[in-house]
Amino acid sequence: MSSSALLDDLRARGLVFQIAGEDAIAEWLDGGSRTLYCGFDPTADSLHIGSLVPLLMLRRFQDAGHRPLALVGGATGLIGDPSFKAAERQLNTPDIVAGWTDKLRQQVGRFIDLGGENPALVVNNLDWTQNLDVLTFLRDIGKHFSINAMIQKESVKQRIEREGSGISFTEFTYMILQSFDFSELYKLYDCGLQIGGSDQWGNITGGIDLTRRMHGGHVFGLTMPLITKADGTKFGKTESGTIWLDGSKTSPYAFYQFWLNTSDADVYKFLRYFTFLSVADIEQIEQADAARDGRPEGQAILAREVTRLVHGEEGLLAAQRITEALFNGDATALSADDLEQLALDGLPSSKLDREAMPETLTQLLTEAGMAASGKQVKDALSRGAVLINGQPVDAALNGDPASCFHNNAAVHGRFWLVRLGKKKYHLFTRTAA
RNA sequence: GGAGGGGUUCCCGAGUGGCCAAAGGGAUCAGACUGUAAAUCUGACGCGAAAGCUUCGGUGGUUCGAAUCCACCUCCCUCCA
Structure with a gap:
Protein backbone atom coordinates (compact mmCIF):
# COMPACT_ATOMS: atom_id res chain seq x y z
CA MET A 1 0.00 0.00 0.00
CA SER A 2 1.44 3.36 -0.91
CA SER A 3 1.55 5.92 1.81
CA SER A 4 -0.93 8.26 0.29
CA ALA A 5 -3.27 5.30 -0.02
CA LEU A 6 -2.65 4.53 3.63
CA LEU A 7 -3.51 8.08 4.61
CA ASP A 8 -6.58 8.06 2.41
CA ASP A 9 -7.71 4.83 3.98
CA LEU A 10 -7.18 6.15 7.48
CA ARG A 11 -9.15 9.24 6.65
CA ALA A 12 -11.93 7.22 5.11
CA ARG A 13 -12.11 5.22 8.31
CA GLY A 14 -12.41 8.38 10.32
CA LEU A 15 -9.24 7.50 12.16
CA VAL A 16 -7.49 10.80 11.60
CA PHE A 17 -8.35 13.55 14.01
CA GLN A 18 -5.40 15.90 13.71
CA ILE A 19 -2.04 15.79 11.97
CA ALA A 20 0.95 17.85 12.95
CA GLY A 21 2.96 18.54 9.81
CA GLU A 22 0.08 17.66 7.55
CA ASP A 23 1.43 19.24 4.38
CA ALA A 24 4.63 17.21 4.49
CA ILE A 25 3.58 13.92 6.02
CA ALA A 26 2.49 12.14 2.84
CA GLU A 27 5.76 12.92 1.16
CA TRP A 28 7.69 11.80 4.21
CA LEU A 29 5.84 8.49 4.36
CA ASP A 30 6.37 7.95 0.66
CA GLY A 31 10.11 8.32 1.13
CA GLY A 32 10.52 4.78 2.41
CA SER A 33 9.93 2.64 5.45
CA ARG A 34 9.43 5.06 8.31
CA THR A 35 9.48 4.54 12.03
CA LEU A 36 6.59 5.63 14.21
CA TYR A 37 5.57 5.07 17.79
CA CYS A 38 2.68 5.06 20.19
CA GLY A 39 2.91 4.95 23.95
CA PHE A 40 0.91 2.82 26.38
CA ASP A 41 1.13 3.61 30.05
CA PRO A 42 0.80 0.89 32.65
CA THR A 43 -2.20 2.05 34.64
CA ALA A 44 -3.45 -1.51 35.18
CA ASP A 45 -2.29 -5.05 34.59
CA SER A 46 -3.91 -5.10 31.17
CA LEU A 47 -4.85 -2.73 28.39
CA HIS A 48 -8.53 -2.27 27.67
CA ILE A 49 -10.35 -1.74 24.43
CA GLY A 50 -9.63 1.96 24.55
CA SER A 51 -6.09 1.09 23.50
CA LEU A 52 -7.24 -1.06 20.64
CA VAL A 53 -7.54 1.71 18.09
CA PRO A 54 -3.95 2.90 18.51
CA LEU A 55 -2.68 -0.68 18.60
CA LEU A 56 -4.41 -1.50 15.35
CA MET A 57 -3.19 1.78 13.97
CA LEU A 58 0.39 0.68 14.53
CA ARG A 59 -0.47 -2.48 12.66
CA ARG A 60 -1.97 -0.54 9.80
CA PHE A 61 1.26 1.36 9.38
CA GLN A 62 3.26 -1.82 9.62
CA ASP A 63 1.13 -3.44 6.96
CA ALA A 64 1.92 -0.45 4.78
CA GLY A 65 5.61 -1.12 5.17
CA HIS A 66 6.55 1.06 8.10
CA ARG A 67 8.16 0.17 11.40
CA PRO A 68 6.08 0.58 14.54
CA LEU A 69 7.50 0.99 18.01
CA ALA A 70 5.17 0.19 20.85
CA LEU A 71 6.34 2.08 23.86
CA VAL A 72 5.36 0.87 27.30
CA GLY A 73 5.55 3.67 29.81
CA GLY A 74 7.55 2.15 32.61
CA ALA A 75 8.62 5.69 33.48
CA THR A 76 5.58 7.75 32.56
CA GLY A 77 3.39 5.21 34.35
CA LEU A 78 5.14 6.21 37.54
CA ILE A 79 4.08 9.82 37.07
CA GLY A 80 0.56 9.77 35.64
CA ASP A 81 -0.74 11.62 32.62
CA PRO A 82 -2.88 14.61 33.65
CA SER A 83 -4.31 15.14 30.16
CA PHE A 84 -8.02 15.88 30.48
CA LYS A 85 -8.15 14.13 33.82
CA ALA A 86 -10.42 15.81 36.33
CA ALA A 87 -8.27 15.09 39.34
CA GLU A 88 -4.80 14.22 40.48
CA ARG A 89 -4.15 10.54 40.37
CA GLN A 90 -2.92 8.22 43.04
CA LEU A 91 0.65 7.09 42.44
CA ASN A 92 1.32 3.37 42.23
CA THR A 93 4.41 1.84 43.74
CA PRO A 94 7.37 1.22 41.43
CA ASP A 95 7.19 -2.55 41.75
CA ILE A 96 3.51 -2.60 40.86
CA VAL A 97 4.13 -0.42 37.83
CA ALA A 98 7.06 -2.63 36.85
CA GLY A 99 4.82 -5.69 37.00
CA TRP A 100 2.18 -4.00 34.88
CA THR A 101 4.81 -2.85 32.42
CA ASP A 102 5.88 -6.44 31.85
CA LYS A 103 2.33 -7.51 31.23
CA LEU A 104 1.68 -4.72 28.75
CA ARG A 105 4.93 -5.47 27.00
CA GLN A 106 3.67 -8.95 26.20
CA GLN A 107 0.17 -7.84 25.37
CA VAL A 108 1.22 -5.08 23.04
CA GLY A 109 3.57 -7.39 21.17
CA ARG A 110 0.69 -9.53 20.02
CA PHE A 111 -0.82 -6.84 17.85
CA ILE A 112 2.22 -6.01 15.84
CA ASP A 113 4.61 -8.30 14.01
CA LEU A 114 7.87 -8.51 15.90
CA GLY A 115 9.47 -10.56 13.15
CA GLY A 116 9.38 -10.30 9.39
CA GLU A 117 10.88 -7.69 7.10
CA ASN A 118 10.17 -4.56 9.07
CA PRO A 119 9.92 -5.96 12.57
CA ALA A 120 8.17 -3.93 15.18
CA LEU A 121 9.82 -3.21 18.50
CA VAL A 122 8.57 -2.89 22.02
CA VAL A 123 10.48 -0.29 23.99
CA ASN A 124 10.28 0.99 27.55
CA ASN A 125 10.86 4.62 28.39
CA LEU A 126 12.25 3.67 31.77
CA ASP A 127 15.39 2.62 29.88
CA TRP A 128 16.37 6.18 29.08
CA THR A 129 14.73 7.87 32.01
CA GLN A 130 15.74 6.03 35.14
CA ASN A 131 19.35 7.12 35.11
CA LEU A 132 18.65 10.65 34.12
CA ASP A 133 19.65 12.92 36.99
CA VAL A 134 17.60 15.89 38.02
CA LEU A 135 20.09 18.57 37.12
CA THR A 136 20.65 17.18 33.64
CA PHE A 137 16.93 16.91 33.19
CA LEU A 138 16.35 20.47 34.27
CA ARG A 139 19.25 21.98 32.33
CA ASP A 140 19.14 19.99 29.11
CA ILE A 141 15.46 19.25 28.75
CA GLY A 142 13.49 21.53 31.00
CA LYS A 143 15.16 24.58 29.55
CA HIS A 144 13.39 23.94 26.25
CA PHE A 145 9.95 24.16 27.78
CA SER A 146 8.08 27.36 28.37
CA ILE A 147 5.75 27.29 31.32
CA ASN A 148 3.71 29.95 29.58
CA ALA A 149 3.15 27.55 26.69
CA MET A 150 2.55 24.55 28.91
CA ILE A 151 -0.21 26.13 30.92
CA GLN A 152 -1.92 27.10 27.69
CA LYS A 153 -2.38 23.44 26.76
CA GLU A 154 -6.01 22.51 26.66
CA SER A 155 -5.23 19.16 28.28
CA VAL A 156 -4.28 20.73 31.61
CA LYS A 157 -6.25 23.95 31.40
CA GLN A 158 -9.22 22.80 33.40
CA ARG A 159 -6.96 21.52 36.12
CA ILE A 160 -5.32 24.89 36.32
CA GLU A 161 -8.37 27.07 35.95
CA ARG A 162 -11.14 25.13 37.51
CA GLU A 163 -12.07 25.87 41.06
CA GLY A 164 -11.80 22.83 43.27
CA SER A 165 -9.09 21.02 41.36
CA GLY A 166 -5.41 21.44 40.94
CA ILE A 167 -2.36 19.82 39.49
CA SER A 168 0.84 18.76 41.14
CA PHE A 169 4.24 19.56 39.74
CA THR A 170 4.69 15.83 39.20
CA GLU A 171 1.79 15.48 36.83
CA PHE A 172 2.50 18.80 35.23
CA THR A 173 5.93 17.44 34.32
CA TYR A 174 4.44 14.45 32.56
CA MET A 175 4.35 16.27 29.27
CA ILE A 176 8.05 16.90 29.44
CA LEU A 177 8.76 13.24 30.01
CA GLN A 178 6.63 12.16 27.09
CA SER A 179 8.21 14.81 24.90
CA PHE A 180 11.60 13.48 25.86
CA ASP A 181 10.48 10.01 24.78
CA PHE A 182 9.79 11.27 21.30
CA SER A 183 13.11 13.02 21.00
CA GLU A 184 14.96 9.97 22.33
CA LEU A 185 13.18 7.65 19.92
CA TYR A 186 14.07 10.06 17.15
CA LYS A 187 17.68 9.89 18.19
CA LEU A 188 17.80 6.12 18.81
CA TYR A 189 15.53 4.81 16.07
CA ASP A 190 15.04 7.69 13.68
CA CYS A 191 11.41 7.68 14.78
CA GLY A 192 9.57 10.47 12.98
CA LEU A 193 5.93 10.08 13.90
CA GLN A 194 4.02 9.73 17.10
CA ILE A 195 0.41 8.63 17.10
CA GLY A 196 -2.07 8.66 19.93
CA GLY A 197 -5.57 9.49 21.01
CA SER A 198 -6.81 13.01 20.54
CA ASP A 199 -6.19 13.65 24.22
CA GLN A 200 -2.49 13.22 23.48
CA TRP A 201 -2.24 16.16 21.12
CA GLY A 202 -0.62 18.42 23.66
CA ASN A 203 1.94 15.80 24.64
CA ILE A 204 2.69 14.95 21.02
CA THR A 205 3.24 18.51 19.89
CA GLY A 206 5.41 18.99 22.94
CA GLY A 207 7.57 16.12 21.70
CA ILE A 208 7.71 17.55 18.20
CA ASP A 209 8.97 20.86 19.53
CA LEU A 210 11.53 19.23 21.79
CA THR A 211 12.88 17.02 19.00
CA ARG A 212 13.41 20.06 16.85
CA ARG A 213 15.11 21.99 19.62
CA MET A 214 17.35 19.20 20.80
CA HIS A 215 18.18 17.47 17.54
CA GLY A 216 16.92 19.76 14.81
CA GLY A 217 14.62 16.97 13.67
CA HIS A 218 11.33 17.55 11.90
CA VAL A 219 8.91 14.96 13.15
CA PHE A 220 5.20 14.40 12.80
CA GLY A 221 2.21 13.74 14.97
CA LEU A 222 -1.13 12.13 14.29
CA THR A 223 -4.05 11.77 16.62
CA MET A 224 -7.11 9.57 16.45
CA PRO A 225 -10.57 10.67 17.47
CA LEU A 226 -12.02 9.95 20.85
CA ILE A 227 -14.37 7.02 20.51
CA THR A 228 -17.89 8.07 21.29
CA LYS A 229 -21.22 6.34 21.25
CA ALA A 230 -24.31 7.74 19.66
CA ASP A 231 -26.24 7.62 22.93
CA GLY A 232 -23.58 9.64 24.72
CA THR A 233 -22.64 7.01 27.28
CA LYS A 234 -19.02 6.10 27.72
CA PHE A 235 -17.50 3.66 25.29
CA GLY A 236 -15.88 0.54 26.65
CA LYS A 237 -17.76 0.12 29.87
CA THR A 238 -20.55 -2.21 30.76
CA GLU A 239 -22.38 -3.07 33.95
CA SER A 240 -19.58 -5.45 34.79
CA GLY A 241 -16.95 -2.82 34.22
CA THR A 242 -14.13 -2.25 31.77
CA ILE A 243 -13.67 -4.48 28.75
CA TRP A 244 -10.09 -5.68 29.03
CA LEU A 245 -7.92 -7.19 26.35
CA ASP A 246 -6.65 -9.82 28.76
CA GLY A 247 -8.77 -12.93 28.39
CA SER A 248 -8.49 -13.76 32.06
CA LYS A 249 -10.03 -10.40 32.97
CA THR A 250 -12.66 -10.30 30.25
CA SER A 251 -13.41 -13.69 28.76
CA PRO A 252 -13.54 -14.05 24.98
CA TYR A 253 -17.24 -14.76 25.40
CA ALA A 254 -17.88 -11.55 27.34
CA PHE A 255 -15.69 -9.72 24.87
CA TYR A 256 -17.63 -11.09 21.92
CA GLN A 257 -20.92 -10.23 23.59
CA PHE A 258 -19.76 -6.69 24.17
CA TRP A 259 -19.29 -6.10 20.46
CA LEU A 260 -22.42 -8.00 19.53
CA ASN A 261 -24.40 -5.54 21.62
CA THR A 262 -23.16 -2.53 19.71
CA SER A 263 -26.00 -0.26 18.71
CA ASP A 264 -26.93 0.17 15.06
CA ALA A 265 -25.93 3.79 15.25
CA ASP A 266 -22.33 2.89 16.08
CA VAL A 267 -21.65 -0.42 14.41
CA TYR A 268 -20.43 0.72 11.00
CA LYS A 269 -18.24 3.37 12.52
CA PHE A 270 -16.75 0.75 14.82
CA LEU A 271 -16.19 -1.61 11.90
CA ARG A 272 -14.06 1.12 10.35
CA TYR A 273 -12.20 1.76 13.57
CA PHE A 274 -11.66 -1.73 14.89
CA THR A 275 -11.33 -4.08 11.93
CA PHE A 276 -9.13 -4.49 8.90
CA LEU A 277 -12.10 -4.95 6.61
CA SER A 278 -11.87 -2.55 3.72
CA VAL A 279 -13.98 0.56 3.75
CA ALA A 280 -15.69 -0.66 0.61
CA ASP A 281 -16.63 -3.94 2.25
CA ILE A 282 -17.99 -2.13 5.27
CA GLU A 283 -20.09 0.11 3.09
CA GLN A 284 -21.47 -2.94 1.40
CA ILE A 285 -22.38 -4.48 4.75
CA GLU A 286 -24.10 -1.28 5.74
CA GLN A 287 -26.12 -1.16 2.55
CA ALA A 288 -27.10 -4.79 2.82
CA ASP A 289 -28.23 -4.24 6.40
CA ALA A 290 -30.23 -1.20 5.43
CA ALA A 291 -32.01 -3.19 2.76
CA ARG A 292 -32.75 -6.04 5.11
CA ASP A 293 -35.70 -6.36 7.41
CA GLY A 294 -34.95 -7.15 11.00
CA ARG A 295 -31.64 -7.82 12.57
CA PRO A 296 -28.55 -6.37 10.87
CA GLU A 297 -25.38 -8.34 10.29
CA GLY A 298 -22.94 -5.59 11.20
CA GLN A 299 -22.74 -6.46 14.89
CA ALA A 300 -22.01 -10.12 14.26
CA ILE A 301 -19.26 -9.22 11.81
CA LEU A 302 -17.79 -6.66 14.18
CA ALA A 303 -17.85 -9.10 17.09
CA ARG A 304 -16.30 -11.82 14.97
CA GLU A 305 -13.50 -9.68 13.58
CA VAL A 306 -12.49 -7.96 16.78
CA THR A 307 -12.68 -11.10 18.90
CA ARG A 308 -10.49 -12.90 16.42
CA LEU A 309 -7.97 -10.06 16.47
CA VAL A 310 -7.73 -10.05 20.23
CA HIS A 311 -8.35 -13.65 21.23
CA GLY A 312 -7.49 -15.56 18.10
CA GLU A 313 -9.48 -18.10 16.19
CA GLU A 314 -9.80 -20.35 19.21
CA GLY A 315 -11.16 -17.64 21.46
CA LEU A 316 -13.62 -16.64 18.79
CA LEU A 317 -14.89 -20.19 18.36
CA ALA A 318 -15.37 -20.56 22.10
CA ALA A 319 -17.30 -17.31 22.23
CA GLN A 320 -19.45 -18.29 19.32
CA ARG A 321 -20.13 -21.71 20.79
CA ILE A 322 -21.53 -20.19 23.95
CA THR A 323 -23.47 -17.52 22.13
CA GLU A 324 -24.99 -20.04 19.80
CA ALA A 325 -26.00 -22.34 22.64
CA LEU A 326 -27.49 -19.63 24.83
CA PHE A 327 -29.19 -17.36 22.37
CA ASN A 328 -29.93 -19.35 19.28
CA GLY A 329 -30.75 -22.77 20.58
CA ASP A 330 -32.16 -24.65 23.48
CA ALA A 331 -29.35 -24.66 25.97
CA THR A 332 -31.02 -27.31 28.07
CA ALA A 333 -30.87 -29.68 25.11
CA LEU A 334 -27.07 -29.66 25.15
CA SER A 335 -25.10 -32.74 26.08
C1' G B 1 2.75 30.57 58.26
C1' G B 2 -2.06 33.78 57.55
C1' A B 3 -7.14 34.46 55.50
C1' G B 4 -11.18 32.39 53.06
C1' G B 5 -13.93 28.28 50.54
C1' G B 6 -14.90 23.17 50.35
C1' G B 7 -15.07 17.34 51.28
C1' U B 8 -22.94 14.33 50.72
C1' U B 9 -24.95 7.62 48.70
C1' C B 10 -21.10 5.01 41.49
C1' C B 11 -20.65 10.29 39.16
C1' C B 12 -22.55 15.38 39.06
C1' G B 13 -25.24 17.93 42.56
C1' A B 14 -29.42 19.65 46.35
C1' G B 15 -29.98 19.51 51.46
C1' U B 16 -28.00 23.80 56.88
C1' G B 17 -31.59 20.47 63.88
C1' G B 18 -36.69 16.23 63.35
C1' C B 19 -41.21 15.29 57.68
C1' C B 20 -33.62 12.35 55.47
C1' A B 21 -31.60 6.38 53.37
C1' A B 22 -31.12 11.88 52.11
C1' A B 23 -34.21 16.29 46.03
C1' G B 24 -32.87 16.35 40.88
C1' G B 25 -29.93 14.62 36.78
C1' G B 26 -26.57 10.97 34.74
C1' A B 27 -24.90 6.00 34.84
C1' U B 28 -26.51 1.11 36.06
C1' C B 29 -30.15 -3.12 36.70
C1' A B 30 -35.06 -5.42 35.58
C1' G B 31 -39.85 -5.32 32.67
C1' A B 32 -42.83 -3.91 28.14
C1' C B 33 -41.93 -3.01 22.81
C1' U B 34 -38.01 -5.11 19.47
C1' G B 35 -33.53 -7.67 16.58
C1' U B 36 -29.14 -9.94 22.64
C1' A B 37 -30.01 -2.55 18.64
C1' A B 38 -31.87 2.53 19.45
C1' A B 39 -35.79 5.57 21.14
C1' U B 40 -39.90 5.45 24.45
C1' C B 41 -42.72 3.97 28.73
C1' U B 42 -42.65 1.32 33.73
C1' G B 43 -40.16 -0.32 38.13
C1' A B 44 -35.59 -0.65 41.04
C1' C B 45 -31.31 1.89 42.43
C1' G B 46 -26.90 1.89 50.75
C1' C B 47 -27.11 -3.40 52.79
C1' G B 48 -30.58 -7.26 54.18
C1' A B 49 -35.50 -12.62 52.32
C1' A B 50 -37.36 -10.01 56.44
C1' A B 51 -37.08 -7.95 61.21
C1' G B 52 -33.80 -4.55 60.91
C1' C B 53 -28.83 -2.55 60.21
C1' U B 54 -25.16 1.00 58.41
C1' U B 55 -24.22 6.04 55.68
C1' C B 56 -23.32 12.29 54.40
C1' G B 57 -14.04 13.29 55.25
C1' G B 58 -12.38 11.50 60.76
C1' U B 59 -12.90 11.70 66.14
C1' G B 60 -15.30 13.58 70.22
C1' G B 61 -19.29 16.83 72.06
C1' U B 62 -24.19 19.68 72.49
C1' U B 63 -29.32 17.86 72.00
C1' C B 64 -35.03 13.89 73.35
C1' G B 65 -33.13 14.04 68.19
C1' A B 66 -27.45 15.99 63.83
C1' A B 67 -25.59 15.26 56.97
C1' U B 68 -27.15 19.82 59.30
C1' C B 69 -24.74 23.07 65.65
C1' C B 70 -19.70 23.09 68.55
C1' A B 71 -14.36 21.46 69.18
C1' C B 72 -10.25 19.19 67.37
C1' C B 73 -8.05 16.47 63.36
C1' U B 74 -7.45 15.39 58.16
C1' C B 75 -7.54 16.18 52.86
C1' C B 76 -8.49 19.53 48.68
C1' C B 77 -9.04 24.51 46.42
C1' U B 78 -8.27 30.03 46.18
C1' C B 79 -5.74 34.32 47.75
C1' C B 80 -1.84 36.55 50.84
C1' A B 81 3.19 35.85 53.08
Missing part, protein backbone atom coordinates in the same frame (compact mmCIF):
# COMPACT_ATOMS: atom_id res chain seq x y z
CA ALA A 336 -23.22 -32.93 29.36
CA ASP A 337 -19.94 -32.61 27.47
CA ASP A 338 -21.18 -29.52 25.71
CA LEU A 339 -22.21 -27.89 28.95
CA GLU A 340 -18.86 -28.63 30.49
CA GLN A 341 -17.16 -27.22 27.44
CA LEU A 342 -19.17 -24.01 27.75
CA ALA A 343 -17.87 -23.55 31.26
CA LEU A 344 -14.34 -24.12 30.02
CA ASP A 345 -14.96 -21.68 27.20
CA GLY A 346 -15.67 -18.89 29.61
CA LEU A 347 -19.35 -19.09 30.41
CA PRO A 348 -19.63 -17.91 34.01
CA SER A 349 -20.05 -20.97 36.14
CA SER A 350 -19.67 -22.31 39.63
CA LYS A 351 -20.17 -25.37 41.77
CA LEU A 352 -23.33 -25.83 43.72
CA ASP A 353 -23.35 -27.83 46.88
CA ARG A 354 -26.92 -28.83 47.65
CA GLU A 355 -25.90 -29.70 51.18
CA ALA A 356 -24.66 -26.20 51.93
CA MET A 357 -27.03 -23.80 50.24
CA PRO A 358 -27.42 -20.20 51.37
CA GLU A 359 -30.74 -19.32 52.91
CA THR A 360 -32.05 -17.45 49.93
CA LEU A 361 -31.88 -17.55 46.20
CA THR A 362 -30.95 -13.87 46.10
CA GLN A 363 -27.89 -14.64 48.19
CA LEU A 364 -26.93 -17.55 46.00
CA LEU A 365 -27.16 -15.62 42.74
CA THR A 366 -25.47 -12.56 44.15
CA GLU A 367 -22.58 -14.66 45.38
CA ALA A 368 -22.32 -16.24 41.96
CA GLY A 369 -21.86 -12.75 40.58
CA MET A 370 -25.07 -12.57 38.61
CA ALA A 371 -26.17 -9.34 40.25
CA ALA A 372 -24.62 -6.63 42.35
CA SER A 373 -27.09 -6.97 45.19
CA GLY A 374 -29.92 -9.07 46.43
CA LYS A 375 -32.29 -6.24 45.62
CA GLN A 376 -31.58 -6.61 41.95
CA VAL A 377 -32.23 -10.32 42.05
CA LYS A 378 -35.40 -9.72 43.99
CA ASP A 379 -36.54 -7.20 41.41
CA ALA A 380 -35.84 -9.66 38.61
CA LEU A 381 -37.60 -12.44 40.52
CA SER A 382 -40.71 -10.37 40.96
CA ARG A 383 -40.80 -9.76 37.23
CA GLY A 384 -40.27 -13.37 36.32
CA ALA A 385 -36.86 -12.61 34.91
CA VAL A 386 -35.02 -15.44 36.63
CA LEU A 387 -35.10 -18.73 34.80
CA ILE A 388 -33.57 -22.00 35.90
CA ASN A 389 -33.16 -24.39 33.02
CA GLY A 390 -35.67 -22.38 31.11
CA GLN A 391 -38.32 -22.37 33.82
CA PRO A 392 -39.31 -19.10 35.51
CA VAL A 393 -38.74 -19.10 39.25
CA ASP A 394 -41.60 -18.05 41.49
CA ALA A 395 -40.58 -15.12 43.67
CA ALA A 396 -42.13 -16.90 46.64
CA LEU A 397 -39.43 -19.54 46.42
CA ASN A 398 -36.69 -17.07 47.27
CA GLY A 399 -36.41 -18.51 50.75
CA ASP A 400 -36.13 -22.03 49.46
CA PRO A 401 -33.24 -22.32 47.03
CA ALA A 402 -33.03 -26.05 47.51
CA SER A 403 -36.35 -26.57 45.80
CA CYS A 404 -35.33 -24.23 43.00
CA PHE A 405 -32.27 -26.32 42.36
CA HIS A 406 -34.01 -29.62 42.54
CA ASN A 407 -32.06 -32.63 41.43
CA ASN A 408 -34.97 -33.69 39.30
CA ALA A 409 -34.90 -30.41 37.46
CA ALA A 410 -31.19 -30.60 36.73
CA VAL A 411 -30.07 -31.24 33.19
CA HIS A 412 -28.22 -34.56 33.07
CA GLY A 413 -28.76 -34.74 36.79
CA ARG A 414 -26.19 -32.08 37.63
CA PHE A 415 -26.49 -28.87 35.61
CA TRP A 416 -28.62 -25.84 36.23
CA LEU A 417 -28.38 -23.05 33.74
CA VAL A 418 -29.64 -19.88 35.36
CA ARG A 419 -30.64 -16.90 33.31
CA LEU A 420 -31.19 -13.51 34.89
CA GLY A 421 -32.70 -10.95 32.61
CA LYS A 422 -32.21 -11.17 28.93
CA LYS A 423 -28.47 -11.60 28.73
CA LYS A 424 -26.93 -12.88 31.92
CA TYR A 425 -26.27 -16.57 32.22
CA HIS A 426 -24.58 -18.66 34.85
CA LEU A 427 -24.04 -22.39 34.87
CA PHE A 428 -24.25 -24.20 38.19
CA THR A 429 -22.81 -27.66 38.43
CA ARG A 430 -23.68 -29.94 41.31
CA THR A 431 -20.70 -30.92 43.40
CA ALA A 432 -19.87 -34.57 43.01
CA ALA A 433 -21.23 -35.87 46.25
